[in-house]
Amino acid sequence: MSKHIRYNIQNFNKKDLQNTFKRIKRAGFSGVVIPAARPFISDLNGECEFFPVDELAYLAREQDLDLTLEFNIFESWYVWKHQNFSAPVKFNNSPYYPAQEKNYYPICPNNPLAEKRIERILSLLETVPESVALLISEMGFPFNWMENNLDIQNSHPPFCYCPFCLGEFSEYIDELVTEPQQVENNFRYWMDWRINVIYKYFVDIFSNLIDNPLIISIPPLSLIDLPFVTGQIPIAFLREDARIAPPLLHVSKNKNFRWVIDQLRHYELEMDENDLIPILELNSDKVDNLEFIEKRGYQDVIYDDWDKFLEL
Numbered sequence: 001m002s003k004h005i006r007y008n009i010q011n012f013n014k015k016d017l018q019n020t021f022k023r024i025k026r027a028g029f030s031g032v033v034i035p036a037a038r039p040f041i042s043d044l045n046g047e048c049e050f051f052p053v054d055e056l057a058y059l060a061r062e063q064d065l066d067l068t069l070e071f072n073i074f075e076s077w078y079v080w081k082h083q084n085f086s087a088p089v090k091f092n093n094s095p096y097y098p099a100q101e102k103n104y105y106p107i108c109p110n111n112p113l114a115e116k117r118i119e120r121i122l123s124l125l126e127t128v129p130e131s132v133a134l135l136i137s138e139m140g141f142p143f144n145w146m147e148n149n150l151d152i153q154n155s156h157p158p159f160c161y162c163p164f165c166l167g168e169f170s171e172y173i174d175e176l177v178t179e180p181q182q183v184e185n186n187f188r189y190w191m192d193w194r195i196n197v198i199y200k201y202f203v204d205i206f207s208n209l210i211d212n213p214l215i216i217s218i219p220p221l222s223l224i225d226l227p228f229v230t231g232q233i234p235i236a237f238l239r240e241d242a243r244i245a246p247p248l249l250h251v252s253k254n255k256n257f258r259w260v261i262d263q264l265r266h267y268e269l270e271m272d273e274n275d276l277i278p279i280l281e282l283n284s285d286k287v288d289n290l291e292f293i294e295k296r297g298y299q300d301v302i303y304d305d306w307d308k309f310l311e312l
């Protein structure tokens, strides 16, 4: 089993990174997962949204660490700062605002800026070796699962009703849709359409990758709820040889480790062990968790994260 650890870089500093990568290697990890987008900065000052991924690949290889780059797809504070950005819209016609500063900045999949951003990400990936893996997160929309209690029974799934969405959906059903209520009347079609829109992004990504391993992170919900809540169909991702990484962050989600085990068992009913990459949160019961996971024979496991590891 290969153990990877997520490392949230604050600033790109070569010397610091070299040191940290060395320590990560010495701590027994074979790989490092790095969110490629910079954390929120109030003054952009001409900065690019992403860290120099080619240099990250070089530094990781220098320490003989596998590198996985993580990209959030429909979430970016950087895009929110764009002068042409318009926020996704709720059923009551009010915009979705980030829950709090520096947190979750949803982008509508039908916003042209979302598509532009994917092009940018794909061209960035051309600068890294094929051995660098790609972890795609937040590809469901708009579902802030970190802030959600994950009890979605009887709730209306979060949708976006922005002009882009209503326009695209009108074309899809060949009928002019201008009001959220019309969406309600065509609920079934709206669901199918949203799945198509999101799947198209997935196709864009996997068909443009040369040979880089592709991993899709899905919110830790049951497989049957995922299409309804997020528009994602994990089984369709598996068909294209992507692997699935559920973030089973039990501490952050106020759950015990039993929940992690139950979720994994649930996923394993539908997919092969090798298609699953559990993302596990480290805390003081880390040793038990490791023992349990190591017995299961997963090919890869991602631990969250390096800062928490240092606190143990």
Ligand SMILES: [Zn+2]
Binding pocket: 088, 089, 108, 109, 110, 111, 160, 161, 162, 163, 164, 165, 166
């Ligand atoms: Zn929209």
